Amino acid sequence: MNQKRFAVLAGLPLIFGAVGWWLMPGPVKTGPEPVSSVVEQGHQQPAVTSGSSGSALVPDNVNHPALPRDERVSDIEVGGQVRLDMNGNLVLDRQLRRYLDFFIGLTGGASYYETLKARLASELKAQDLPPEIQRQVLAILDDYLSYRKAAEAMASNEHHSVDDVRQALGQIHDLRREHLGPDVAEGFFGEEERRLQVMLDRQKILNDESLTDSERDRALAQLDQLLPEYSVELRRRSRTVVETAMQVQQLREQGASEAEVRELRLQAYGAEATERLAKLDQQRNQWQNRLGEYRQQKALIDNNEGLAPADRQAAVEALRERIFTEEHERRRIRALERTAGMDS
Structure with missing residues (x-):
């Protein structure tokens, strides 16, 4: 097998992951919006926004039905969004x-779907959306939900070749339209499906030894x-980011100054x-410095045989409070300790 063919087959799991990563319920995402999503939103049709984007999950003056994972996202x-066009259509x-x-x-599983429906009905009502729009969204x-249930079994199938993935993409395409109807399926997944189709076609071309x-x-x-112009531009930008990051790493490994790193980034990014x-x-360096100080002093506390377990734990908590002044930082360090097995 030549090198190009091997690279193509090695990338198949990533391609299918792009097709079906959202099929299985997972943790709520709390990170920043991906660059691709930001770019795409800039090309959507004008609409009158009526939704919760930009607001807290549960407004102080509204008592919504609770879902199991509410606490995880209480501060994001x-x-x-639920958006209406200029004619008031969803x-x-x-x-x-x-x-x-x-x-x-936020549900954590299908057993909470009835509560989910009540919760969403409450959210939509709190947004003062027209009753017909509320019914349509529900x-x-x-x-x-019916589509996601039907898609779960499909997501577990194995795919070993480009043709397997192409067939799976066709099945998912049909399944979406069967459960959601053509308009909703196109709105939810249309552009994504077209991009994935182009990806598969690229793989076929790269794999064609003739x-x-x-x-x-x-x-x-x-x-x-x-591809839409912004997708081509996004690909170019992504390639630039990867290449520049590798060059920065190489410069630093070679002992280059931060001025040289800055000059490289200026040329690439502006x-x-x-x-x-x-x-x-700078933020990463400060975090690493504080993390190093914390670990050093925590090791002294852990190795102090004169402390009772309760006193040792209290000393560690006081150390966290002193070095990590923000609650989200303390949550982060506790998570790191659980992962690394650092806790005494």
Whole structure:
């Protein structure tokens, strides 16, 4: 097997992961919006926003039905939005899908789906959405839950070749339209499906040993024309980020100065992004310094045989309070300790 063919087959799990990662219920995402999502949102049709994006999960003056994972996201914004177009119609887009996914993620499983429906009804009512829109969103939720249940079995199938993945993508495409209808399925997944199809077509071209290098380059260039302009730009930016990060790592391993690192980033990203990266580097260095100090002093406490277990634990807690002044930092260090087995 030649090197190109091996690279293609090795990448198949990643491709199918892109097709079906969202099928199985998982933890609620609390990180920043991916770059791809930010870019895509900039190209959505104009709409009148009516949703929870930008607000706390549970407003102080509203008592919503509780879901098992509420506490995990009590201090973050709701993912996604319920949006209306200029005519007052519900916008069927990825923002609505993300909104439903957010609340589904709070359930922890199908046994809480009835509570989920009551919770979503309360959320929609609190947003003062028109009654018909509320009913429509709840009906879509029913269809979406039905689709997710049907898709779970499909996500567990094994896929060993490009043709297997292509067939699975076709099955998922049909399953979505069977459960959600063509309009909702297209709004929720249409652009994603087209991008994945282009990915598979690229794999087929790369794996075609009958093509010369020039023929392969032309075929790939023609295929890229099927992608939206922002997807091509996103691919270019992603490649730049990866290449620049590797160059930065190499510079630092070679003992280069931070001025040299800054110059490289300026050429790749521009001044604004370079400043953000410099601040991020500084924050990471400060965190590592505090983490090193904490671990050193904690080791002294752990090795102090004169302390009773309760006194030792109290001393560690006091150390955390002193070095990590923010609660989210203390949660982070406790999680690190559980993972690394650092706790005494």
